Amino acid sequence: MGKTFLYKAFLAKVWSERLIAIATAISGIAASILPRGRTAHSRFKFPIKIGDNSMCSFTKQSGTAELLRRASLIIWDEVAMTKRQCIETLDKSLHDIMECGLPFGGKVMVFGGDFRQVLPVVTRGTRAQVTDATLQRSYLWEKIRKIRLSRNMRVQSDPWFSNYLLQIGNGTEETIVDDYISLPDDIVIGFTDMKVAVNKLIQDVFPSLVEHATSAIYMSSRAILSTKNEHVDRLNAMMIERFPGEEKVYHSFNTIVDDPQNHFPIDFLNSITPNGLPPHELKLKINYPVILLSNLDPNNRLCNGTRLMIRALQDNTIDAKIVGGQHAQKRVFIPRLPLSPSDDISLPFKFKRK
Template sequence: MDLDLPFGGKVIIFGRDFRQTILVIQQAPKGVLIESSLPNSPLWSKLHKLRLTKNMRAMFNLGFSEFLLRVGEGRELVNLHGDVTLLTNMGIPYHDKEKSLNWLIQSVFSDLELYSQDPYSMRNKCILTAKNTSIDEVNDIMIRRFPGNLQTYISSNKTIDKRHQGNYEDLLNSQNRKGPPPHKLLLKKNCPIILMRNLYTIEGLCNGRKADL
């Protein structure tokens, strides 16, 4: 093995769509962001480039796929501020938080009653949010709309030494850390879930696995 080669000569695969969002560096000007991108790395000239030409995720929505290409290549019209104006069918009009959030959920998951009859009809749909607190709110609304009886499950929350730890139970129960499931789970029969943390690997399940209850 020639150790003078990058990464010791081992095969390393980088994947990126350079039309999309570049690196996020706090308070960095545009020039710094561009200089920090992979094409400006000294390794760039030593890489073998392979280009993917088909958008497999948007292959059934050619209009949206073409829109993404136009934006990425700078061919889409912009306003006086340099911003791209989205088509009306790409956004949810904002009136107030509760009403607009309900419109968003209704537009993505129009009929949750159908899920138990045809689970695959909704497997390719999801709502993404910038913060975990927002998705917790969406999940809470959707599980209450899902047909069936609501069941509440809480995590094991017993203190070891109640003399010194008992006063902290309520505080700890209110904390939802990134990664583990929340302290309180609201579930219904046949509802879709994602396995966030698996502590029983003998069953062959892994983190991120989708399942139905």
Template sequence: MTHKHIFEAVDRSFQDIMKLDKPFGGKIIIFGGDFRQILPVIKRGGRCDIINSTLKRSYLWSHIVPLRLGINMRLLQFQEANDYLINNKYSKFILRVGEGYETFDGSRDKIKIPEDCCIASNDIEDLIAFVYDIDKDNTADETITKDEATFYPTEFLNSLSISGLPPHKLLLKVGVPIILMRNLNSASGLNNGTNLIITSLLPNVIEAEFVSGSFLSTKVLIPRISLIPTDSGLPFSLKRRQFPVRLAFVMTLNKAQGQTLNKVGIYLPHPVFSHGQLYVAMSRVCSPHKLKIITNDKTRTTTNVVYHEVISD
């Protein structure tokens, strides 16, 4: 969620442009957001500081007419014919979590995780297996000059982990998310840091598709190339022939906002600590069957942080 100061700065800019002392210079502005989600991050700020940073604590709020959406389109869009009752029940559960009305033992601060969303073994390896299977191996390392190859055996080169290079042993599978580590083609959106999903693994290229941005769902081919680090700190020049990608298995709860994911595994070795984090994490999937959660609590409960001042106003 955006800090209220951003909206207020835009308001003043519109008033200056329109030379009219009305909210946003008399222009109609449409906002989109969900106060159940994570609020603005305030460094070293407490609960009051965070709540005070929201749009609801701005002078603009009295001029805003809230229009509420009551249908979970993420669940509705992808459901199968026999999933309606299950998804409808889960949709109501998610709303109660987001608004802090889902309780456990009379406490609003804790919720019971639905049995279907639990990993029976409570083992992180089983959580990983639920989300991903990894079964493709592509590797190749060598020194640039033949003389250097005499002193540095292949096994040693393979063991090196260097910043800016993909790992020697790159394990991939169709469906896993990856992040690009080189600028390949800016015009096609293939820039360093681009996130993609693998759709096919071919002998010398990876076929992948964009997961966000203006190239959403566009398929591209990523070749295996020779990568030479410019500042490795090694006494020799290393050339690693590999696909210029790294696996991007996980994301923070904050980064998950706005995402729609096929499968989600939530690992909570420690409880959430901020408003909306649990709601965001549990609402990214298109079906409750696609969600699994692990906590360190044997009672299958976890903390749910909700600032009711923001929800109830």
């Protein structure tokens, strides 16, 4: 991408002058693409619950504060997905440690993002609440110089699709009731029966699956996206059946915190799949593609969103290979460890899955 190329050029220029540059992104997978990249929450120590009056969780005497004081450049990618309170919190914290009233304490900040893509997630939020959470609603927006990239580097081989995406993002594509968009027939699979339509989709996305099952390039260059986790689970169940090889099944161990009356039986816990957790029954095969759901080791690209291929399945570890990025082909061993307390899932109860 052109944006990533610019980031790397900025970082290389600053580092070549023996100055300090910091690269961050809102997600682990985006941060791993940047040289020495870290997630913004990890680098700036944002509190878990953030509000209009929050401050970063580092002191003026800490190593993080000293690093930020000495930094000549700070890059923050995917800022369009970030709640404005996070950016404002960093602004106030830099005012404090730099003892300077300029925006971000006088630091050179480079933000990157596209407001035509995914906006900040506001739980059960209305359209107005989501819009209010964006950087464009911050007091900092008017103080930021806007520079726009005009060419979509990802879809140069398909200009029609590129223009179609831009029309949707710019709001110029013709809409029908409730802002729905009619998809062109060329990119739609006609619906007759649910099972028939899904099988046709799988066949179109993964043609000759058995012959290419061992190819990392084949498996990492295609994917089926869905709107809900329940649909993803059904697609995964169909794909694992089609995939060649012997199947190994892993089962979770579920517990409730502070439930002496046993109001939530184990059978019920096994039936639910909260966001960010694998299903109770996880079926895997050798060479099967998987996506990591936790930030195990972001510095080595083992973070939420990393795509891997299974190389071996043990009782307590999974041997996998990273596909794509600067760490491609690197083999890693993922232990079957319990989640940390901070990974508890808040339902009507405290739920832990190992």
